[in-house]
Amino acid sequence: MSPWSLTASSLAIVRLNSRSSKKPFAFWRHLRRRRPALRVNWSLHQNRVMFCAMDGGNHWIREKAAASLNPSQVETTLIQLSERWPPNALALVSVIEQFPLGEAALLHLLAVSSICATRLTQNLEMLLWLFQPEVCRASRGYAEMLGELSALSGDSIAKQDFAALRFWKGREVTRVALRELANVAPLEETTRELSQIAEICIRRVFEHWNAELRQRHGSPTAKFAILALGKLGGCELNHSSDVDLLFLYSEEGQLTPHISYHEFFNRLAKRILETFSTPHPAGSLLRVDLRLRPEGSAGPLARSLESMENYYAGFGETWERLALIKARGIAGSRELAYEFLRQHQPFIYPKSGTPDLLEEIANIKRRIERDIVGSDKLHRDVKLGIGGIREIEFIVQALQLINGARHPFLQEPSMLKALQALRQLNFLPHEEVLALDNTYRFLRRVEHRLQIEAEQQTHTVPEEQGALGRLARSLRFSSAEDFTAALQARMGAVRPIFQRIISETPAELAKINLEIFNDPKRAAKALGDLERGPGRFHVAPRTRQIARKLHPILLDWLAKAADPDATLNQFVRFVEAYGLRSLLFELVVANPKLLELVVKTFDASRFAGDLLVRRPQLLEEITRDPTFSDARSMAEHLRRLDSLGVSAFHLDPVRAYRQRQILRTMLRDVVHSGRSATSKNFGPELSDLAEACLLFTIRLLAGKQLTVIALGKFGGHELSYGADLDVLFVGLAHSSEMKAGEEVRAAQNLVVNMAQPTSEGNIWVLDARLRPEGEKGPLVCPLETYQTYYESRAQIWEIHALTRARPVTGPLGARFIQMAQHYWRKASRRPDLFKQIDNMLERIRRERGSGSDFLDFKTGVGGMIEGEFLVQALQMRENIWEPNWERAVDQLRERGILNNAEAARVKKAYGLLRRYESALRRYENKAVSSLPRDPGEQREVSVRLGYDDFETFRRDYLDARGGIHALYEQHVKPRRGD
Incomplete structure (x- = not known):
């Protein structure tokens, strides 16, 4: 009726x-x-x-x-x-x-x-x-479904954007859902019918576009086939599952002068994909996933048979073997699909499994749990969680991969059939097969209930009690509690079998190392990128194996880093920039000291890390140099600069040289870094580099008539990372304004060109603000102007700054120093000298402090400047002309001004603060004068300085400042009224 x-x-x-x-x-x-x-x-x-x-x-x-x-x-x-x-x-x-x-x-x-x-x-x-x-x-067969669709669609399946196909698909899946919920269809029947529906949709869409494109462009002689992978390949599709496909054509060729077979079949694949991805009021068709194809999202949609063979032979991975176990032709040429499977059988089922096969499967599962599921859903995700569907599939597929070549009976796309084959061949005990079979069926029923609700790809049991109760009653449980207990018991039975066969180490242990990261999920992805390459780029199995050997060594060093997340990110960037990752991995695995240096450098300096990412070849150029452990003198730098063949019109080689040499110094610094009070001081090394660059550039741009005087830490040969060069320019006295103007232009040209940044950075920034009248005064002054200024208008701090004056180049250097010493000694006889120096110190604190004395290791109480002013005040009083701070302390000790204990204490305290400053400045090669405000960043600084705990760092820091301040109070403060 x-x-x-x-x-x-x-x-x-x-x-x-x-x-x-x-x-x-x-x-x-x-x-x-x-x-x-x-x-x-x-x-x-x-x-x-x-x-x-x-x-x-x-x-x-x-x-x-x-x-x-x-x-x-x-x-x-x-x-x-x-x-x-x-x-x-x-x-x-x-x-x-x-x-x-x-x-x-x-x-x-x-x-x-x-x-x-x-x-x-x-x-x-x-x-x-x-x-x-x-x-x-009753269930329905493929032919019955196809016939009914043909009756519905009439002449054109594509009419109104495949509306008849969409309606038919929605009606069929509703019928399947009804039968499953009524408990009249076993699991195999439900998954088979859902798979048939998907196959018919794919076949009819393919047939339409294939005919359309052939009519438009002509017919290639090559064959085309669509293979299903995953659950569709195994005839085990869910109610809401992506369909994993491969598009394959038999051979390369030329269809027309402008269209190759590759272009034709990729257009066909694109049309098919667009049809399935286009939303429609009549309902969606399927979600097609092509990411399991060679090269994943980066690869072409369709490949030739030969291209497939080359890819899998050279780059095929364990996860791709797992995917191809379920490969099955569903549309197009059956002969081509068969040939593909026959050709790749040795890859899918190797005669001798690789030693790392089980470990790779275990790692895949761990990554799924860590990166996709998350710890909060591990026991609620029935597909990907602990003891879930994927775990059962991995057990079965691992045994298929290992034994499939010797036992063709195991070469079975269907999971349940393969499970029974494993029992018959005694690869699994009967009780374990029974447990896995029962759990698989139960979890698939749960999964189907979750997906039937809205045909969404979900596998997570809800926490909300109302939804959980409905799910439990739908599965014919009397309560949510009974269902939850059954779920836990079933999933709990799977994990021990998985561990016994695939991994004796529980997956939870794999998370221990990732706890060092603030963002474990992102870190896991970064580690995966090291192994897999960016965007599923071709990475050979050998490279991946070495990468897996690298992981534990790398993680050990990252665990000691101040910022493991940023350091790992820099390491991944460096690997990608290096290019030949297999060569790099082999290099650092074989040379753990090099890996240690790389990781420590990326942690210690973002500047150095970015430079290595831009110029990865510098790592080997610098570290393989037999003179790497030696500091380079200024003469050696000048010799190397001379060999560059630089002209005044193109200074980039000088800039690049400076960058390389700073990187070399930072790498050597990282090697020697630590808490030891005898940690190497790289101030002289940086000063020699800076002076060589300055001298070389002066020769190119300013000639020999311009005299340059060094001041500040440059004058004291104590330069820090990121520091400018404090200088004075001294010119000859000229009766002609034109010649005087030439000197000013030469100095300006020098300042501008040295500071000018390009892609290679700059040479150095020259700071000439300590000249007479500061920034308001002329850039170059003759000696007589300096003499008049120091005699009548200079403030005490300007005379005090001459403590570190030394000549760099030019004909007037010696005369300037002689003049400077005269006015310096004259100022040292002032009765209020110490008061004036103390006032300078207080003014610096007011004007340059951050507002937190604890953070201001340079300007704060007991800070670096206080240590410098302590020594310089005593130098002036005792008439000790010495630009270098440390040598000045030695002379004060030799004269008995400071006793041995005091000299040692101030050296140790000041040296510790200089190391703090160096660690902070080294990070970005920028001037830093205070600790970071963020407590987390303060801890990172302490780790970079070799401290195991922050409190020890804090104690040493406060002790150093306290020691400097005590000596300052003892030697300078009581004399303010003298």
């Missing part, structure tokens, strides 16, 4: 809403007058109508809904059905109460699946179609 025929039973139609009870019999009287032939069955339905009218249709709906798992959803659906029900169809009441699989089965579907409920309310004929016993009571 057709559900649309106007038989007597169809008179029972009633719109079950509030309006139907207002005039309970008017509709029927009207119908009797219009259709006399149907009056015969009036009495048959009169009671039904009166019941609905008197008690109200809404009461009937509420009653049905209240008995369901999801009353609100069922009530809404029934109301919508009743309002839209066609007047010439079988009564909705009858359809529901006389449903072939039982009323409960239909209401269960409406309660559990919002998307199926929506389909039925929007397509009422779909519900009447399901009402037919031959539709809902």
Whole structure:
């Protein structure tokens, strides 16, 4: 009987809403007058109508809904059905109460699946179609499904953007969901039918676009095939699963002068992909995933058979073997699909498994749990969690990979069939096979319930009690607690088998090293990128094996880093920039000291790390040099600069040289860094480099007539990272303004060109603000101007700054120093010298301090400047002319001004603060005068200085400052009134 025929039973139609009870019999009287032939069955339905009218249709709906798992959803659906029900169809009441699989089965579907409920309310004929016993009571074969689709679609499957195919697919998956929820279809039948539906969709879309493109461009002689991987390949598709596909053509060739076979088949693949990815009011088709193809998202959509063979032979990985176990041709040339599988059988099932195969599978599972699932869902994700579906699949597939070459019986795409084959061949004990089989079936039922709800790709059991309760009752558990206990027991039985076969080490142990990172998930991805390469780039198996050997060594060093996250990120960038990652991995695995240096450098200096990323070849150039352990003198730097063949019009080689040499110094610094008070001081090394660069550039740009005087730490040969060069320019006295102007222009040209940054950085920044009148005064002054200024207008701090003056180049250097010493000694005889120096110190604190004395290791109480002023005040009083601070301390000790203990104490304290400064400045090669405010960053500084705990760092820091301040108070403060 057709559900649309106007038989007597169809008179029972009633719109079950509030309006139907207002005039309970008017509709029927009207119908009797219009259709006399149907009056015969009036009495048959009169009671039904009166019941609905008197008690109200809404009461009937509420009653049905209240008995369901999801009353609100069922009530809404029934109301919508009743309002839209066609007047010439079988009564909705009858359809529901006389449903072939039982009323409960239909209401269960409406309660559990919002998307199926929506389909039925929007397509009422779909519900009447399901009402037919031959539709809902029996499974359907491929040919039956295909025939029905052909009847629905007519001549063109692509009409209205494949609307008939979309409708057919939605109707079929609703039928499959109904049968599964009614518990009348075993798992194998459900997954087979879902797989058939997907296959037919793919086949029909392929056939359409294949014919379309051949009509437009002509027909290539090459064959084309679509292979299914994953659950579709194994005929085990979910209710909402991506379909993993490979597109393959038989050979390369040329279709037209402008279109190759490769272009043609990739256009075909693109059209297929676009059809499935385009949203449509009639419903989606499938989510197609091509990421399992060679090169993943970076590779072409379709490849030739030869290209496939070359890829898998050279770059095929364990995870790709796992994927190809389930490969199966589903559309296009069956012969080509067969040839592909035959050709790749040795790759899929190697005669001798690689030693790392099980370890690789274990690592894949660990990455899934860590990067995709997350610790909060490990026991609720029925697919990817601990003891989940993927774990069972890995157990079976690992044994297939290892034994499949010797036992063709195991070369089976279906997971359940392969599991039984393993039992028959005694690769798994009977009780373990039973446990895995039962758990797999149970978890797939849970997974299907989760996905039937909205056809979303979800595998996570909900925490919300209402949703959890509905899921439990849908699976016929009496309570959420009973379901949760069963779930835990089933999944708990899988993990021990997985560990026994694949990994004796629980996956949780793999997380220990990742706890050193602030962002373990990102770190795990970075470590994965080291192994897999960026964007699934070609990486040979040998490279990946070496990368896995590198991981534990790398993690050991990262655990000692101040900032493991940033250091790992720099290391990954360096590897990608290096290019030949296999060579680099072998190099650092074979030479752990080099790896230590690289990791420590990336942690110690972002500047050095960025430079190595830009110029990765510098690492070997510098470290393989037999003179790497030796400091380079200024003369050696000048010799090397001379060999560059630089002109005044192109100074980039000088800039590049300076960058390389700073990097070399930083690498040597990292090698010697630590808490030891005897840690090497690299100030003289940086000073020699700076002076060589300055002298070389002066020769190119300013000639020999310009005199340059060094001041500050440059003058004292104590330069720090990121420091400017304090200088004075002294010119000859000229009667001609033109010649004087030439000297100024030469100095300006020097300052500008040395400071000018390019892609190679700059040469150095010259700071000439200590000249007479500061920035307001001329850049170059003759000696007489300096003499007049120091005699009459210079402030005490300007005379004090001359303590570190020394000549760099030019004809007037010696005369300037002689003059400077005269005015310096004159100032040292002032009775208020120490008071003036102390006032300078207080002014510096006010104007240059950060506002936190604890942070200001340079300007704060007991800071570096206080240590410098202590020594320089004593130098001036005792007439000790010595630009270098450390040598000045030695002379003060030799004269008895400081006793041995005091000299040692101030050297140690000042040296420690200089190391703090060096560590901070080294990070970005910029001037830093205070500790960071953030406590976390302060701890990072302490680690870079070799401290195991922050409190020891803090104690040493405060002791150093306290020692300097005590000596300052002892030697300078009491004399302020002298």
